[in-house]
Amino acid sequence: MTTFKVTVPASTANLGPGFDAFGMALSLYDVVEVQVTDTGLKVEVEDAGAGDVADVPTDESHLVVRAIRKTCAHLGVEPPGLHLRCLNAIPHARGLGSSAAAVVSGVAAGYALAGRKLDAFDALQLAAGFEGHADNAAASLLGGLVLAWCDGGKFHAERLTPHAAVRPVVAVPSGRSATATTRGLLPATVPHADAAHNAGRAALAVHALTAKPELLLAATEDRLHQDYRAPAYPASTELVATLRAHGVAAAVSGAGPTVLALTTGGILPPEVGVTGFDVLELPVDLTGVQVAAQ
Incomplete structure (x- = not known):
């Protein structure tokens, strides 16, 4: 794909007793519109974090950009240039997984840029590696309720469907x-x-x-x-x-x-x-x- 849109949900983690182990995806979404360009990098941010470069930079240090670069390098591709438009609905630094959502959107974008179907296990390694734990990242990646753990340096997550009454x-x-x-x-x-x-x-x-x-x-x-x-x-x-x-x-x-x-x-x-x-x-x-x- 050369022009595409990534939609990623917010998440809640711990759910009380499940510290660093439980996560659940919530219906509040960040959207990243990605366009491959001839050269350079342009990042536009709207809503949450817009105009605050200390919170959401618009250069190579932007979290979505970092995740895209890491994933593209992992998959052996390098886009000539990128234009990102980030529509942020998830509030930052509130415990709703905004950082994990940004990383997951970047990983998913990297797979799209490589023309590859998203590999959930591989994508989880890339995404969870940014934060050191997989609860929020797994929830944004897989949806539903997730049970996350790390074993032998590898991140794992099991997805469950919550009861409809929750x-x-x-x-x-x-x-x-x-x-x-x-x-x-x-x-x-x-x-x-x-x-x-x-x-x-x-x-x-x-x-x-x-x-x-x-x-x-x-x-x-x-x-x-x-x-x-x-x-x-x-x-x-x-x-x-x-x-x-x-x-x-x-x-x-x-x-x-x-x-x-x-x-x-x-x-x-x-x-x-x-x-x-x-x-x-x-x-x-x-x-x-x-x-x-x-």
């Missing part, structure tokens, strides 16, 4: 969070009882998400990471606690500060205050990244 709702604050910062709040070790608790809840979460949503409140309990990160986003932590007190399976989305609520009705309880948050129902995306000729 209707994610996100509460997105205006404030940002940086994954590097929130990871720095995590301790080097945790009590054995907390590790055992999360192992049990993670196993239960797979069952709840795919077969028995009525168990989601118990299944999303976490002792491994959220309490340690709470000082980074007190308002989000308070909203999670309030929602859970009202029977809603809520957790911090990824590195935060967005709050994820796994509802079965697509709404939050009206008595729960959400001032300072934009609340969106985002159905699970079941297709993952898509490439189409233009």
Whole structure:
């Protein structure tokens, strides 16, 4: 392809107890329009990150461009020039996988530029290699619910289809969070009882998400990471606690500060205050990244 469009979904990670292991694709999309040109590089950015070159540069350091270059080199091709138009709907630094989505879109674009069908396993190695873990990248790549792990230096992911009754709702604050910062709040070790608790809840979460949503409140309990990160986003932590007190399976989305609520009705309880948050129902995306000729 010489002119094509890549559509990639946002993602939420962890889902409570599944730290660095669970991911789920959400129906909020970045779109990258790619055109092969005779020479040079031109990057246009609209919506999220537009005009902020510190956040979204428009040169070779742009994350989509870096992923394209890495994938093209891996596949043995080199486009003469590129014109990218990035239409960003996924908010940055909010825990909705914007970086992973950018990388996955670049990897998918690289395959299209090489005239190759996307190889899911190979693409996951390329995409997850940028962040060092595969939960968000696998979700944006495959869609649905993913269980991700790393074994022998190779990234793996198993895709599952969530129960049709699971209707994610996100509460997105205006404030940002940086994954590097929130990871720095995590301790080097945790009590054995907390590790055992999360192992049990993670196993239960797979069952709840795919077969028995009525168990989601118990299944999303976490002792491994959220309490340690709470000082980074007190308002989000308070909203999670309030929602859970009202029977809603809520957790911090990824590195935060967005709050994820796994509802079965697509709404939050009206008595729960959400001032300072934009609340969106985002159905699970079941297709993952898509490439189409233009």
